[in-house]
Amino acid sequence: MNKLAKDRPQPLTVKEIARLLNCPFEGEGNTEIVGFSSLEKAKKGELVFLSHRKYHHHLEKTKASAAIIPQDDKYDRIPVLKSENPHLTFIKAVELFYEPYLPSPEIHPTAQISPSAKIEKDVAIGAFSYIGEEVEIGAKTIIFPLVAIYPKVKIGQNTVIHSCVSIREGVRIGNDVIIHNGAVIGSDGFGYLRNKDDSQVKIPQTGTVLIEDKVEIGANTAIDRAALDVTIIRKGTKIDNLVQVAHSVEIGENSILTGQVGISGSSKVGKGVIMGGQAGIADHVKIGDKVMIAAQTGIMKDIPANSIVAGTPHMDIKDFMRIRASLTRIPELIKTVKKLKVRIEELEKKIKRE
Amino acid sequence: MNKLAKDRPQPLTVKEIARLLNCPFEGEGNTEIVGFSSLEKAKKGELVFLSHRKYHHHLEKTKASAAIIPQDDKYDRIPVLKSENPHLTFIKAVELFYEPYLPSPEIHPTAQISPSAKIEKDVAIGAFSYIGEEVEIGAKTIIFPLVAIYPKVKIGQNTVIHSCVSIREGVRIGNDVIIHNGAVIGSDGFGYLRNKDDSQVKIPQTGTVLIEDKVEIGANTAIDRAALDVTIIRKGTKIDNLVQVAHSVEIGENSILTGQVGISGSSKVGKGVIMGGQAGIADHVKIGDKVMIAAQTGIMKDIPANSIVAGTPHMDIKDFMRIRASLTRIPELIKTVKKLKVRIEELEKKIKRE
């Protein structure tokens, strides 16, 4: 078993960390660091980071023994490491002390693996995992216990699949992908033809799903197979928990789908798109590159690249904020108009009389 | 293992397909068809369909070797099959070339089946599936690997239950039902009595769930058991992924619940109702037959049959669209009213002066 967390046997000095991360330091280089934490919760011996000069005052209160600070900042109460991107440098520092838990590359004797499956070197397959016929699994990929991989699935290298995940027949998954617990990849798309008596004929979902390299998929997320061709999640896209991706959807590279987002059938989402939590996209909609979508937004029409939108149905975020601010004034507005009407009537009477 | 997709060993001619589907054709009947596709993605040898005459121009660009077109349309560049309902005919054509993956009707040696369970003929039970005491499973039903079926569950014939599904104690499931991966049927309803100190007493959830024939349930959907009687999903209703159905809910026949819909406790949904994605219904609400509910709608009151609604709280869709259009004009309206007020004041001054 790998080390689980923060249980590095021996400390590193500030000087050593600075050398390993290739960044300058100031103050006592022999200060020993045994772990890492946030500014507020740090204890003696821990390393923290300051993301921006404007939070400088938080340094005063921290009990940390060293901090990574922005290049253009200064501090001398504790030793500091300086970085152009303190959060990124902190992530690298964390990796000196912490390694996420992963099982060793062994195949558990209880795992059921079809004789026709091709398993490359250094693969881990956990207890009670089921690997169907003609499945291919690349080197160093880790399948946790209780995973169901249906026939003809192809999985790349260095991919991690957590417990209770189901991967349906024929789905293709790239390298360096992480799929969290309970996710379902390749379930049938939701398509029916309605008869006149309201009964439905199931439209066969004959397509598949393609998950490209470096995608991460959250817990209990569901990604449906296409009716005819393929549902695609492009390289580097990150999907949070409980997200619904319907059949024949395509998500471009490096997009972010936050928790409980829903995307309906055949919609295309561009590259570098960011969707806030619980936002939804109707079917057959196109979202341009780098669009930002606020949480709970409802989208029924195409959105051009670089837009920022909110509301149901969506509008430009500036309009949304302006309208939202005006809403609270409507009840008063109605009263005002009523009063103005009375005043106009009076004016009209007077004019008439004269 | 059944054929997975589109891997029919030998092609069919247009003439043969026309005969098998019992529909007229025009053009070269000996043209060979090896598969099917969409109009845009079709390759040589593939069959496509045109849903309506208005899309006729798409036929020009397709590389397909034959098309199913509406009865009242004409085309002669490639052979065509004619149908009153081209999509329905296409579905039947797809079934000539494609069969969804299903395991053979065998019981895997690792499956744990209680000796008191009754398993009928030609049932498949996958690796590591657990079948509790006094469970009954009808003929030709398929249980994929890693399924948990608690005691006293009754499942009909020809039903398919995918991996990582949990079916809780005493739940009843009909014939020809499909339950996708990770779905949970019969978890405890969410009911508590609140004490004065805010602590809660759990209300025992003593009821069960009834899933009638021909229902389909999406991946990671959750359907709770009733507190006292039974949560019911009626015949032919289709439920998408990540849908929440609370305790004592009843959904009528042939309704459609799209992804991430949520229905609160004791609400009753009629027949032929269509709910768009992420729509929600509060508790103890009645939705009439054939109601259509837009995506993200929030419903807190009863809705009469045949209504079309949107918004939170819901309103008639026409009102919703009208109000939605008017919203963008509020900021200007506020300005206009302000200006009119000034003009009225001026008028009043003038009148007074005179």
Add this chain to the structure above:
Amino acid sequence: MNKLAKDRPQPLTVKEIARLLNCPFEGEGNTEIVGFSSLEKAKKGELVFLSHRKYHHHLEKTKASAAIIPQDDKYDRIPVLKSENPHLTFIKAVELFYEPYLPSPEIHPTAQISPSAKIEKDVAIGAFSYIGEEVEIGAKTIIFPLVAIYPKVKIGQNTVIHSCVSIREGVRIGNDVIIHNGAVIGSDGFGYLRNKDDSQVKIPQTGTVLIEDKVEIGANTAIDRAALDVTIIRKGTKIDNLVQVAHSVEIGENSILTGQVGISGSSKVGKGVIMGGQAGIADHVKIGDKVMIAAQTGIMKDIPANSIVAGTPHMDIKDFMRIRASLTRIPELIKTVKKLKVRIEELEKKIKRE
């Protein structure tokens, strides 16, 4: 196997029930009761309850053989038990006839339990459950089949974990907790640093999750581990199905999170808070104690204690209802203002002319 439901071998008389529940009764004390039901669906031999005097008329139609009624009510057609809190007394009566299904405290021979795990007395571990290294499980805790418990997890006593649940490395779970099927506790938080080319660097999620005593977690709910410290669900809080709790969130004691609620990273929710279905909270937000949040509310800012809110973005529920009512009047308001403008113009012309 325990009794599943309502299958008590011998009936109790009204007199005996009154004695067991320590409450007064009126009418024929020897009436035999064999089960319980709701007022509408009750059959002969069943016990029902009336929550409030105002529903008194429902007693006339019930076929029940006895009823628990409010202290200040009267009825003589059937025997009645009187209680200050009829629903709470009914729950206690239900427990005389019904016991939820739980497996016997045995460890199934197929369960895979690490030799370094510590399992206390009277623990049940179901078929195909996987218990990782150094896991600790307290006495009388029940692990259903097909559960994945990663290394170093600590679980208290009398806790119930249903099938297809995943509990990730290092998570701590208290006593008397119930976790329903398919829930995921401790999946990675959703955190990335974005590079200039839009590719993302994963922020290591080194923290854990703490679930305190008497918490209940719904089916297919996901609770993420913290990036640096700990995601906390405090004592007595109840979480419904398909809820998303992001990294570093803290939920206070005795709160209620209804189905499909989503809470973004680092937000803090107070004690005794009630969130309606599909409501969402943005990141880094603080919700005071006893706040009530309507279904589908979207929260982006802190909320003081005891508030009641609705809308996206949220506002006080009274404002929300007032604005919601005014919305339908906007289209007419626009017309009215247009007409008033014309009348003002006419007045202005007349004044000028004179």
